[in-house]
Amino acid sequence: MTTVLDRRARLLGPQMTTFYREPVHVARGEGAFLWDTDGRKYLDCYNNVPHVGHCHPRVVDAICQQAATLNTHTRYVHDMILDYGDALTAKFGSDLESMVMVCSGSEANDVALRMAQAMTGKTGIIGTDNTYHGNTTAVSQLNSSKVPVGGYQDHVRQVPAPDNLEPVGGTREGQAEAFAKGVEQAVAELEANGHGVSALIVCPYFANEGFPTLEAGFLHRAIDVVRKAGGLIIADEVQPGFGRIGTHWWGHEKLGFTPDIVTLGKPMGNGHPVAAVVTRQDVLACFQDAFKYFNTFGGNPVSAAAAMAVLSVIEDENLVENARDTGAYAVGLLEELAKRHDVIADVRGSGLFFGAELWRDGKPATDVCSAMVDEMRDRGVLLHSVGRYSNTLKVRPPCVFNRENADQLAEVMDEALGAVT
Template identity: 60%
Template sequence: MESLEQRRQRLMGPNVPTFYRTPLHIVRGEGVWLWDVDGRRYLDCYNNVPHVGHCHPAVVEAIARQASQLNTHTRYLHERVLDYIERLCAKFDHDLSQAIMVCTGSEANDIALRMAEAVTGKTGLIATDNTYHGNTKFVSQLSTRRPPIGGYPGNVRLVPAPDSLRPVGGDLGSQATVFAENVARAIEELEASGHGFAGFMLCPAFANEGLPCLEPGFLDPTVEVVRKAGGLVLCDEVQPGFGRLGDAWWGHEILGFRPDVVTLGKPMANGHPVAAVVTRPDVMAAFREAFGYFNTFGGNPVSAAACLATLDVIETEGLVENARDVGVYTLARLQDLSHPRIGETRGHGLFFGMEFVAEDGVAPATDFAEAVVEGMRDRGILLNRIGRKMNILKMRPPMPFSRSDGDLAVEALGEVLARMPQ
């Protein structure tokens, strides 16, 4: 009899990724919990898509109610999308006041790159050398999971990503300056090549890079370099946004800079396929003039209802404050764990990383990290890995995650580590 995995490959093709050596067959979710087909319960310490918790009743009800009334595209007038954009833009403390609603973070980042082109009239783009910003053809040229066929195009430069244990330039104290110098050098190369410089795209938490410990102001020298060159700062908030970092709604607020464009995605409608690009009116006008853009499903009434309900839940349930409180508590407990392979434990709000290293204290311990992830899965705790060598444990739970949930995860992790080789 054909297994579910075999059927999946037959119908979806090869190399469609799944988590874990033995993939999970998940059939139900509620809050921070997931259940598999056999009825086993798992604590979800990884998924940022169900931002306010799996199947939150307020979001489910809002989707169902609007779907029973109307769902169409934005070439007809409707209020919900405008109500949402108005409330969303009010969450920014600077001059980002207009938005384009789309369906995925990839689409949002694709638009952000085109906004940079429209404003500058140039095509040169910069990102870090260990990042991910989506899977459209345009955006994937910045992403480093797999190089594009034929290699990276001439208008793209990838600069060394910041790192806690292996800092750019070899020294933590000078890393911010060296990072900015590398961006400046990339800009010079783009200008000399004839492409010119349009924009620098980054995640303000440098999440896929490994969630390095960076102080507020780290990006100040880089932002100055970008501004001086006439380029745009494009900020991908798909992972750190909507209060995940606890101390603010947005990751760029934590680092203390003001981007020209912000992109949003997965968390904004609690799993309903919604994303957005938020920017200034002058940038929006340049984009609208240069590109005839329309998105059939972006900002439809059902998506807007899901977004509004998600925003309501974040506010009424105090989930940003919860991320701050539970984040500080859980990080302290994680940092109390001890094992020779732990190189550094770091985090901000409900976003944690634990980096595993080899005996020399520097080389990545990739296999060790994979074994820890599998051991946690066997104990009913779901998390995964990030980083250049996939040696960094990644915890990014839904926002209702509690102190007791943190206790459960940390205690299980302590048990797994105790059984790992020294």
């Protein structure tokens, strides 16, 4: 492993991210499992990219068949991208019926920001203060984990993110109003400095913020503030989308609002690099008038075939229903663990995106959470941490994750908590 890591550092850079104290040297995957180069099997409770399971045969077959037939860019006319566009936009309500296909969530969010600027003629952007939306130059201005070189630009404002245990405004009941007041302040500042407001961009599950428990309507006041100022609403569905949250196909449906623009990425092609921006026809037309945009690989026939296969598998294998039922069962198991382990301060989640927040002596137990991530890995279960203090165990497995897998997760977590606390 040392030789491999040295080679990796030389070729990819010394700070190229790896998970775990001892990184997993993966060799293959199937369903909800990964195997390393020594043949050890791991339950994958973290990777949302293989949405319908690692190496799903229908997705693999769709990629291979299309690659053996045709692959080119979208300046040629081909049916696959249109067939996929019809199938995808049918999953949205209202008038979200047009799309731009790209290759990553970062690209999707970059395009979405430009759409908002084109539509409004303004440049101001509002996000939360504990978020991540990608790594292009424009989108990295929104990220809270590392300040961009030169600092945040004057057209960006970050508002306090919602939280279960440290709610904005001090109470869970008053959090929606407190969040909206943060947005109001951001709007006022952007209008005063001449940028105005082009968009509020949020993950509607607030995934990187720690996926707090929010009721439908939570964002209504904040959205009204933005729209009154002439801005658009962008829903980044890269993490909660495609039925992961169990109750709905999309996170914005769960929160009960209709965005102007939706961005999609990671799970869309089950690991194949495909992403998209879905919006109204008028927004897309305005964007195309304002920007000369072309993406060589976005929407190529192979990517579209992979994405179409994912949609079909989600439907045919009832994976949204599985996410709902298995997720509820797993949360129940973690709630039982909380009765035995005082370090668990909160258990929450929706569908197959859930976890447990750890506190000790009245403080976020970041050190315990970090130790748990490695202890679980050593015991054959892969998960990770999230949240403002990185003190929340995040469980976000492929959507083929079942009750037997949930039992294994809970059993190993029980043992690991006993070992590290």
